[in-house]
Amino acid sequence: MLFISLEGGEGxxxxxxxxxxxxxxxxxGLRCLRVREPGSTALGADLRRLIxxxxxxxxxxxxxxxxxxxxxxxxxxxxxxxxxxxxxxxxVVVADRFADSTLAYQGYGxxxxxxxxxxxxxxxxxxxxxxxxxxLDCPHEIGISRVRGLQLQMPLDAVKPSDSADRxxxxxxxxxxxxxxxxxxxxxxxxxxDLEPDRWRIVDATRSINIISDEIWKAVQDRLPxxxxx
Ligand code: T5A
Numbered sequence: 001m002l003f004i005s006l007e008g009g010e011g012x013x014x015x016x017x018x019x020x021x022x023x024x025x026x027x028x029g030l031r032c033l034r035v036r037e038p039g040s041t042a043l044g045a046d047l048r049r050l051i052x053x054x055x056x057x058x059x060x061x062x063x064x065x066x067x068x069x070x071x072x073x074x075x076x077x078x079x080x081x082x083x084x085x086x087x088x089x090x091x092v093v094v095a096d097r098f099a100d101s102t103l104a105y106q107g108y109g110x111x112x113x114x115x116x117x118x119x120x121x122x123x124x125x126x127x128x129x130x131x132x133x134x135x136l137d138c139p140h141e142i143g144i145s146r147v148r149g150l151q152l153q154m155p156l157d158a159v160k161p162s163d164s165a166d167r168x169x170x171x172x173x174x175x176x177x178x179x180x181x182x183x184x185x186x187x188x189x190x191x192x193x194d195l196e197p198d199r200w201r202i203v204d205a206t207r208s209i210n211i212i213s214d215e216i217w218k219a220v221q222d223r224l225p226x227x228x229x230x
Pocket of ligand 1: 012103
């Protein structure tokens with residue numbers, strides 16, 4: 001199993017690129033499993049609704065409760081979906097967020113101690129970590145304007161609706177947080193990438209969808225199982 005994760009702030013384009021990557025991996029003759037966090041299991045879907053409800057009501061979750069809910073969703077995803085397939089040499093798993101999001105959001109964003117989050121992540125992931133992680137990096141103003149559909153940045157090439165197009169219905173409303181929160185998250189992701197340069201690739205996510213997709217595919221091709229036909 002090759003495990004690839006896509007990380008970044010709100011509206012950086014993770015879902016869009018995950019869909020593109022899946023298509024290219026399958027075209028190369030490999031099986032690809034795309035998962036997203038929180039979600040991709042029954043509990044994950046329930047927790048997504050629960051976190052969203054608390055973010056849009058007056059009953060905000062405590063920081064620790066939020067951390068544990070994301071960890072619970074991850075534990076289910078790893079135990080029931082990812083771990084059972086870890087020995088399959090021809091499978092590529094593409095994750096739309098994984099444990100690094102918890103370090104960035106609940107750690108750098110909310111201010112929970114990083115070592116505590118690492119311990120929680122270790123429990124939730126059972127030691128399974130991505131082989132390759134793409135950080136889609138862009139200023140939060142650009143990402144949030146995309147999420148809100150304002151599309152303030154440069155003209156787009158071939159923008160197709162992603163499966164997060166219904167995000168107004170099910171989005172988590174983290175984009176309502178203040179600018180400083182998003183800036184801490186962006187810097188947090190960059191710090192995480194700096195610590196593990198062999199695993200992370202920082203991608204300038206302000207560019208067009210096609211250019212970003214080509215850059216990601218170039219990096220992934222080198223890592224695909226040899227049975228692939230890129
Ligand atoms: N969270 C998550 C935590 O706090 N802790 C955790 O441990 C985890 C796992 C998830 C929220 O939960 C938080 C982080 C999040 O706030 P979500 O609804 O799944 O909530 O939100 P996101 O994962 O951030 O998904 P988004 O849909 O907001 O962002 P994406 O996936 O980065 O962006 P995407 O691909 O959906 O694109 C958004 C729009 O931009 C366009 C797309 O067409 C789409 O309209 N777009 C571009 N436009 C121009 N140029 C480009 N390059 C573009 N790429 C995409």
